[in-house]
Amino acid sequence: MSSKRTILIADDEVNLCKILEAELRNVGYQVTVAYDGTQAVDKSKETDFDLIILDVRMPMMDGLSALREIRKYRKDTPIIIMTAYENHDTMASALSMGATACVIKPLDLDGLAALVKATLDEGSSQESVDWSASVRTVFFNKNQPVLLEIHDGEYAGQYHSRIEDKDDHTLSVVCPANEDGYILLSPGTPVSVGLAGEDAFYSFETTVLAQRENYLPLIVLGKPAVIYRVQRRKHTRVSAKIPVEMSVIDESSDNGQETGPVLRVNTENIGAGGFKIITSEQLPKGAVVSIKASGIPGIGEFSGTGRIIRAQKVTVNSHDDWEYGVQFTKV
Structure with missing residues (x-):
């Protein structure tokens, strides 16, 4: 008899079942698949x-x-509920009916594998597992920056965009643009999408489903069931509004004099490696900046230098602003 842990996956999306089955088999589990609730x-x-x-x-x-039927004769089996619908009532109902955890698609495969391992290692007690550390579901938020990559044809290349809207099955993003204006992609065009989560960078493959007009031209993309972690951040960042003062440093001067006005802004997120800010001020990518910050829990005030490693234009509340990623160089 096999000593491998056994897992049942039930989902009517055949391709998703194949992906999950391959992922869980790859990390050592024995997997059985069902394609409807009755089979499960x-x-x-x-x-x-x-x-x-x-x-x-x-x-x-x-x-x-x-879930209700299975709980009649499998009282202690850990059961994870997954859904494409961001409905908190559904998740609350599932937990009250005996689900061990709930996850929302798109699934981060690494995070799901970690959740499965944590659940099997700790048993079915919800109190014994730190779910927030075990799985990180990627949510698609309005104005979230994305990188679109078109692989073939006249417009092959990478383009910065952002999410404008979403529903349970689609994402609407601002049409990519070049120096000639917006690029209207035809339905069926394959697109790779990259985006940053709290602790990693992710990507997925999809296709253009339609074009539509809002106050900006949009393309509608198919929403994925799974999303792939392609690069983990060296330092986890947390959402925090920390007051920061920044000034650009003249690297050509002997004593590193500050040039230009002092920029006062709150961080969007911050971690041991750096932080993100959004401001109306335009700063040069690659610039070295002096940094002073205060109000950091457990640290208080600190000062040092950093380098602007990412700069892109974003729209926030109908205003054009600049988003900067700043990496600490000396703290």
Whole structure:
């Protein structure tokens, strides 16, 4: 008999099941797949799985109904509910019915594997597992910057854009642009999308579904079920409004004199490696800046220098601003 831990995955998206099955098999689990709620209930009666993963929306029987049925005879089996719908009532209902955890698509595969491991290592007690550390679901937020990559054709290249709107199955992003204006991509055009999460950079492949007009021209992209972590941040950042004073330093001077006015702004996030700010002031990418900050919990005040390693134009509340990533060089 195999000593591998056994997992049942139930989802009507065949491709997603294949991806999850391959990911979990790759890290050492024995995986069984069901494609609707009724199959999930039947298979869980036949086999006492170590862990079950159920999607909410499935044919024949939905995930919550399957959860209710399975709990009648599998009282202690850890069950993870996954859904593409950001509905807190659904998640609250699932937890009250005995789900061990809930995750929202798109799934970060590394995070899901970590959640599975933590659940199996700690058992089914929700109090014993730090869910926030075990899985980090990527949410698509309005105005979130994204990098669009078009692989073929006249407009092949990378373009900065941002998310304007979303629903359960699609993302609407501002059309990419070049020096001639907006690029209107035809439906069916394949696109790679990159974006930054709190602790890593992610990417996914999708296609253009449609074009639509808002106050800006938009393209509608298919929303992915999974998203791939391509680079982990060296230092985790947290969302925090920390007052910062910055001035550009003249690197050509012997004593590193500050040039220009002092910029006073609050950080958007901050970590051991640097911080992000959004301001109406335009600063040169690559510039070295002096930094003074105060009010950091556990630290108080600090001063040092940093370098602007990322600069891009963003729209916040209908205003054009600049977003900068600043990396500490000396603190």
